[in-house]
Amino acid sequence: MTATQRDESRVPPYIKGMSGHITLRDDDYVIDQNWAAYSADEHAVWDFLYRRQVDILKDRADPAMLRGLEQLNLNRGGIPEFAKINVELKARTGFEVVAVPGLVPDEVFFNHLANRRFPAGQFIRTRAQLDYLQEPDIFHDVFGHVPLLTDPVFADYMEAYGKGGLRAMKFGRLKQLAALYWYTVEFGLIETPKGVRIYGAGISSSKDESIFALDDPSPNRIRFDLERVMRTRYRIDDFQQTYFVIRSYDELFRATVDTDFAPLYERLGDGVGYGADAVLATDGVVTHGTQAYAKAKKAG
Ligand code: HBI
Ligand code: FE
Numbered sequence: 001m002t003a004t005q006r007d008e009s010r011v012p013p014y015i016k017g018m019s020g021h022i023t024l025r026d027d028d029y030v031i032d033q034n035w036a037a038y039s040a041d042e043h044a045v046w047d048f049l050y051r052r053q054v055d056i057l058k059d060r061a062d063p064a065m066l067r068g069l070e071q072l073n074l075n076r077g078g079i080p081e082f083a084k085i086n087v088e089l090k091a092r093t094g095f096e097v098v099a100v101p102g103l104v105p106d107e108v109f110f111n112h113l114a115n116r117r118f119p120a121g122q123f124i125r126t127r128a129q130l131d132y133l134q135e136p137d138i139f140h141d142v143f144g145h146v147p148l149l150t151d152p153v154f155a156d157y158m159e160a161y162g163k164g165g166l167r168a169m170k171f172g173r174l175k176q177l178a179a180l181y182w183y184t185v186e187f188g189l190i191e192t193p194k195g196v197r198i199y200g201a202g203i204s205s206s207k208d209e210s211i212f213a214l215d216d217p218s219p220n221r222i223r224f225d226l227e228r229v230m231r232t233r234y235r236i237d238d239f240q241q242t243y244f245v246i247r248s249y250d251e252l253f254r255a256t257v258d259t260d261f262a263p264l265y266e267r268l269g270d271g272v273g274y275g276a277d278a279v280l281a282t283d284g285v286v287t288h289g290t291q292a293y294a295k296a297k298k299a300g
Helices: 040-057 063-071 082-093 106-114 138-150 152-171 174-186 207-215 226-230 249-257 261-268 292-299
Strands: 096-100 117-121 189-192 195-198 220-223 242-246 285-287
Touching: 040 063, 040 138, 040 207, 063 138, 082 096, 082 138, 082 152, 096 138, 106 117, 106 152, 117 138, 138 152, 152 174, 152 249, 152 261, 174 226, 174 242, 195 207, 226 261, 242 249
Parallel strands: 096 117, 189 242, 220 242
Antiparallel strands: 189 195, 220 285
């Protein structure tokens, strides 16, 4: 029987398309977390990574992220059980964490976010990958991304991003929208009364980049501007050469809802013109980096 003929009463209520009609999406990549199957050593890897990061982040992460860790009891020890996280998370912002095998196609990813579902990797890295892995594992996703989903405004931004992603696909502007995700959700910094702090999951789940992003003189730190970010190339293989600093999650959310993306996508064309290390005369420069780290790596 094809997906369209599948008995609609069996389709879980949450699989609704953007317009509210049921899309028989049997490719949403959602799997059972199968929490009971994690080994004692996998729980121990989570505990090691958790304790190491929370120690580094206590004066480096945005307090909203640290609050989220507590509110969701991610500090309880062992790999968190999504069913337990979701009781608290849904009550706060309507978000829920769903388990997926790893990276999912962009459209599937956007659709989940648009429906307030965060797709988190079900697997955890091995001890050989403690300091770096390319694919998002459960530590990157649940320690890095999920705590901030307890913040109502950030949750609004993530839903708006998901809806924007589905729209960007229609305009063929995925690259520019991916740059927005990269420089905010993955590698974003935020201004706080106590100074610049980390909120991007790619930083907060990384031992070394949690220090580099705030302390090192090498990278640029530039005030967030939506169009500037969407025009900027980024690194997927190493520390970022530029970090963008927002003043609040409201600034981020407003940027997505107050922008008419059709003319912006027209203006953007299909390039991402600025280099990862660019500093423009129009930039709000917080730190003009030395790029010493990137230069040394290139020379190496
Ligand atoms: N899939 N599971 C998962 N997690 C991600 O962060 C993710 C993804 N697919 C695509 C993707 N991110 C990026 O291309 C976003 O910019 C869309
Ligand atoms: Fe991520």
